[in-house]
Each structure stands twice: as structure tokens, then as C-alpha cells.
Amino acid sequence: MTDTSDPVPVLIVDDDPSMRAALRQWIRLAGFETREVATADQAIAQLNPGFEGCVVTDVMLEGEDGMSLLRRIKDLDADLPVVLITGHGDVPMAVDAMRAGAYDFVEKPFDPDHIAEVVRRACDKRTLILENRSLRTQLEESAGLESRLIGASPAMQALRQQILHFARTDAAVLITGETGTGKEVIAQALHDFSPRQGGPFMAINAAALPEAMVEAELFGHEAGAFTGADRQRTGRIEAASGGVLFLDEIVSMPLALQPKLLRVLQEKKIDRIGGTKPVEVDIRLISAANIEPAEAVQSGRLREDLLFRLNTIELRVPPLRERGRDALLLFDTFLNRFAVQYGLEAPVTSARDEAFLQTYSWPGNVRELRNAAERFVLNAPVSPQPLETLVTGQRDPSAALAGGGLKELMDAYERNLIEGALRRHGGRISDVMNELNLPRRTLNEKMTRLGLSREQVGQSDAAES
Template identity: 45%
Template sequence: MSDRDKGHILLVDDEDMVRQSTAQWLKLSGFQVDSYATAEEALAILDNTFSGVIVTDVRMPGMDGLTLMSEALVKVPKLPVILLTAHGDVDMAIKAMRDGAYDFIEKPFVPERLVETVYRACEKRRLVIENEKLQQNIASQSGIDAKLIGISPAIQRLKREILKLAELDTNVIVYGETGTGKELVAQCLHEYSFRHRNHFVPINCGGIPESLIESELFGHEAGAFTSAAKRRIGKFEYADKGTLFLDEIESMPTHLQIKLLRALQEGVIERLGSNQPLNVDLRVVAAAKVDLREDANFREDLFYRLNVSQLHIPPLRDRPEDAPLLFQHYLRCAAGDHERALRVLSEHDLATLSAYHWPGNVRELKNIAVRYSLDTELSVADILASGEWNTPSKPSYGRPLPLAVQVASFEADIIKGALQRHRGNMLAVMGELDLPRRTLNQKMTKYGLVRGDFVQ
């Protein structure tokens, strides 16, 4: 936000002298100001496209400031409304804050305090609008845009490639780092192909013991081996007329690669313990983290059978503009799943999401979004720094946060601690931290810290 574009203000005061001088001071401070003598005039021009805040006197002829606030919040929920009150109205103003007012300033006021309060309100309004835009963007998505969330050129290019390959019905190798969403890409290839009415069958070649993977793929007859009590339909047979997704195919044992190649070449399989050939018609989408051509343990002939087409999923660090959008999506999912209110991302949270390197890609981001939704005391940087989203079976990635994120997180913790110790007493916090009021207000806005949360 430039120094000359700090926010849009609707100023309402029935006293001409006060209204004009207040408007002039706010304009000189970099705000865009529209001033009105009556609440009715201001309310008439207000709609849900308004991106600023209201500053209004409380006692006015006709509609008073409290009624204006009530009506304005119906039109524009979460709209910051700052009340200008006389000394005798303070108790009433405190009640109004419980009813939704952003803040109140007692007359006669120091102009600098008004500017600081208005600035914080405009910052809050900007963050609310930014979060709403993220939510609207997600809600308005349809088709493949609702499945593969992102606005970056890299993810848009991937969507176009998926839709093109879906129509060709060729085998595909999907390359991508852990957590990038290889199975989701495979599902999209299936859902936008003519095979979409039949089964999409995933199998993780690295997650099944070598002694069982052949049975998983091709099935078995009763008595085929010791624990085979009854006939089992394998993944190949179950995926007939549909799509078989082979994740981590680089981990498939060599002897099974030979059987897989034969099944793909001839379109025929046999269950373990049977001599009866079964015809299968399916599309195979394989996923790998490494280039299969460079893997000495992967058969070259199988590679060429699978490698009719390729897709490469970009890591999240190469598309940082997608991180806030993805985080908002998983935040909404977590809030719905756990019946929690949807948290509003602070400026610091948004900056952290875009600055972080995301070694665990979208899977890591999803886990952090769930934690963030459930623990309202923690910022995104707090969770990233702690590494607590890692499960016991998955070690921390160990790579430090960017310096700017670490410094900001440290600063936020110091300010939060001072607010807790002084129970929201701003003068005491300013004294302890040796910060002017304006600087403290700006930093509190940046880190999503609200004075009222610390007042007892």
C-alpha cells in the first residue's frame, strides 16, 4: 500500500467544522476520504464492493452512529466501524464494540491517534478482502480447476496437458516429488477420459510387501498359496475398461516388471494358481519420483511401453503464488470437518506461505493448514518452525525457514508476550518495547495481533 493510498474512508459527522478538519487531516495522511453530514447519505452509497472503513460520530440528528453501524454491518459484514464519542458515551461505546464496532475514539481526540486507528482498521479490512478473494476464487472453480488448485503459469500448463492427454488414451508416466499430487493428476487423467465411467484403481508399488504385490496386481485362486483361502480379484482385473495407477513404480521388483510388461503388451493376465488367461483392457498411469531412464534397476523395454506420454508436476516452491490459494482451500476443508470457524490469514501468514520452500510440497501444506485451523494461538511461521506437523514415522525435513520469516516470527512472539504480560495495556507495551504507538500498531496488524484478545 503506497503512502498516498492507505485506504478509503467514509467520514460521517453532522458538525461541519469537525467533519471538514477531520477529512483534511485524513487526506493529508494519505487516505481517500468521502465525507457526509448525515448517516442516511453514507448508508445510501454503501454496498458490499466498498473496500474501506467507516468513521462516524455517535450522536447525530436522524439516524445516529450506532444505527449506522448496525445497518452498515448488515450490508457489509466485517466492515470496520470507528466511533467518535463524547466523554459521557464511553460506556455505550464499549458496548458497541461488543456488538461489532472496530474501535472508539473519545472527543476531543489527538489527530495522530485517529490516523493510527484508521490505518489499522484499513489494514484489517484489506486482509479480510484478500482472504475473501481467496475463498471466492476457490468456490468459483469448476472442472479441473476445482481439482488442481492454482493460478501459476506452471499449474495452468499442467492442466492443459492433462486435458489433452486424457483424450488420447495412452499410457502415461507422471513425474513429481513426494507430496506434489501425482495420484490426483492420475485421477484427472481418468475422469476426463472416455474411461471415466469405469474404475480408477490405485496401487502403491512401494507400500506392499514383495511377497504380496503379485497377488495384488493379478489376483489369485483359492489355494494358490498357504493363506489364499478364497479367490481374489487383482487390481488389473478390477481396472478392466478403466485406469490402473501404479504409484512409486520405480520400487517394483525386476521379476514383476517382466510380468507387467507381458500384461501390457498382450492385454492378458493370469491369476496366481490359474492357467486361465483373462483379457484386460485398461490404461496405465505410472508415477515416479526419479527419471526411470536413469534407473539401472528399471527395465528399458517396460519404460518404453509406459513412456508413451509424460507429465511433470512442478514442486510447490516453483509456484509460490499458489501456496495461499491451496492453504485457504485446505483451511476451509479443515474448518468444515472439525466444525471450527474459518481463521483469517494475517499479512504475516500470507507472506510466510509465499516465502517458505515447501520441501514436503502440497502434502506438507495441507497438514499445516489443518494444524493452523485447530490451534488459533499459532501463526503459520510458528507451526513451520516447530516441525510438529511431522508424524513420528516421518522425520522433519530439517531445512530452516527463510531468514525474513524467522525474524518476523521472533518479533511477533516478543510483541505477543508483552501484550500478554501487560493484559493489552498499550502504553505499558510501548514502554517495555520502546516503540512509538504507530509502529506498534502497524506491527500488530502485520502479525494479526488484536489488543482485545489480551484484555482481561
């Protein structure tokens, strides 16, 4: 039998109590769990496309016969195995049933070992079908997520795996990362790839609302609760019931409201302003912070007990400067999207542009990169400029190299790559070697030829032996 932690269920359908009892005994002795019903309608009520086992049914049932039940099961799930029990005179009907998609039929009287073997094979087939479905779903979800969270760096690959795994749970998630890294995109993905995908996704930025409005926005109010409250208003938490509430910049939530949010998470109830009785809610809370949560607790901006409720799962979004060549991939994607959006030809990036993409620190992260791509597309037909100039407003003296020969372009490209790596890693040569996949001797030769040293990024040689 299939190796599973719990016994695989087998649904027995027979209107003869003695036959049900016999089948129950033989099938349970073979290591399966049995569920028993007498009619076709009762059988359909027990089944769904995720049913893990098989169905064993008599052909001749009181009321609706086994052939009709087979057709209904195939409409529910064409891959659910159905084993038919037949009398001698029912064999032609059973043959027709096999043509209609039945897994097998067993003629009465039958050997208990034979029925057990047929059930075992049917359940093994069902297990394989469900495993293949699950794998196909995972592949489809992974492809869908890759189109939202673009990046081939190990950090992004790991983040996508975490999202798909944690999306299936209902645990609270705290997303941390710098401004512009895509925290709301991740929150939306956690909703869209979860069992709550059919429910609402309610997003609110705690820092964007005046403090006086936050409580009413989150919890709602009754008519007459305060001046100007002329009618009842449903708060964002209540409106998110059945789905996901995303609270961005959670550390900006007023301290006075944090105990109320904690109560919602603990008791699954809210109190509207001016209300007299709690309202039950069913939400999954996803929050985001652009500073370290521990730092927010130490500075008195976030209650520690609330943090323990928020970060059952904590996802860290890496800044763009830590994502290697992802900047190139993202920029190319945005470039083509904006070219289509504005009906323009996608401009070609130069070697200097690509070097800048990889070496610039991108303090605004993906949001800044996206803006740069849009400006690059719009400026190209009328006022083409190096990407570095568009982003920083500075014209580097080496910009003249953009029109130079291959050697000059390659030197500029290498210089920007190595200088950027030195800056990112604080002058630690071993880390620069790992990022650029260069041996120490080759790196030293290139740095000497290009006039680069660790002192240029304010580092001393004491850090390396």
C-alpha cells in the same frame, strides 16, 4: 460446405429405391457422404447425439411415417437437423413438422441444386452446434479440474490443459514429481475426464506392499495356487478392466515382476498365479514416480523397456516451491475447508504468515501445506501461533514484528520474499528480478536496506556479470 477433413454424413430415409438413388447422386455431387435406409427403425439405428450431419427423410414412409420419425429423432437429439421431402398433398403435414422442430421441407418435384443447398445449410448448422457443445464441455471440464488442481501459476495452468487433452486418449501416462505434489489426484482426473470414467479406478502403491504380496495383488491367483489360497482371487489389474489402473511408486515394483507387467501392456492379457490360461484385460495404465525415471533405470530399479511402455505420455508435477503465489491460494482454500469441517471460524493470516507461505520451501509440498492449514485452524481458538512456528517449530526473533507497525511488517514481508527468491534461484539475480518483477536497481536498493546478499544463500558473484 463446412471445411472438414472428412465428408459430412447425410442420412437418407426413403422406401423408394429410385428416390434414394437420385438423392444419393445429388447429395454426393455436393460433397457429402451419404448413408441410406428404408425405414424409421433403420434410421434410428444409424443416429446418435454425436452424428455430424443431417437427416433427409420422406414424409410418407412404409410403416412409420416421417412425422413419427421426426419425433423420435428429436427425443434422441433435439438439435439434429431433419429435412423433409414432401409430395404436394403432404404440405400441411410438413408445416406441422416444421412447428415440431424440422429444419426445412422440400416439395416434390424439386431442383437438385435446391436440395443440395438445404442440406448444406443444415449441415453447417449442425457443425456449429457440435462445436458449441464441445466448447461448453471443455469449459465445464476445465472448471471442474480447477477445483481439484488449484493454482494460478503458469505451470499449473499448463498442467491442467495437458490433463484435459491427454485424458481423451488411452495412452499410458507416467506422472513424475516429488512426494506430496498430488500425483494421485492427477491420475484420478485423467480417469474422471476420460471416456473410461464409467469404469473402475484401481489404485495400488507398489511401495506399500510386501514384496511377496505384490504379484498376487496385481495378477490374482487360482484356488490352491499356494498355501493359504483357498479360493480364487481377482487381481487389481483384472479388477481394473474397462477402466484405469494407477500404480504409484512404480520404481518400487520388484524387478522380477516388471517383465510380467510389460507383457500385460503389450498383449492385454494376464496370467493368474496358478492359472492355466491367460485372461484378457482392457486397462489404461497410469503410473507415478517420485524420482526421475532415467535415474531409476540407471540405478537398476526400473527396466528400460518397461519405461518405454510407461511413459508414452509423461506429466511432470512441479513442486510447490516452483509455483509462485499458488501457496497462498491453496492455503486459503484449505483454511476455509477445514473451518467448515470443524465448525470453526477461519483464522486470519498475518503479513508474516503470508510471507512465510511464499518463502518456505515446503519439502512436503501440497500435502505438508494442507496439514499446516488444518493445524492452523485447530490451534487458532486456543493457542494461536505464527504459521512459521507451527510448521518449523522454530520461533524467529523477528516474530515480535507481528505486533509491530506497518513499516516493520512490510520490511519483514519483503525480506522473506526476497530471501526466499534468492534461495530458490541459487542467488541468480536475473531470475529473482523476473520472479518478483523488480528492476535491478530497485532490487539492489531493497537488498541493501534489508541487509540481504547472495552470500546468505551460499552463492558467489561470479554467477552474474
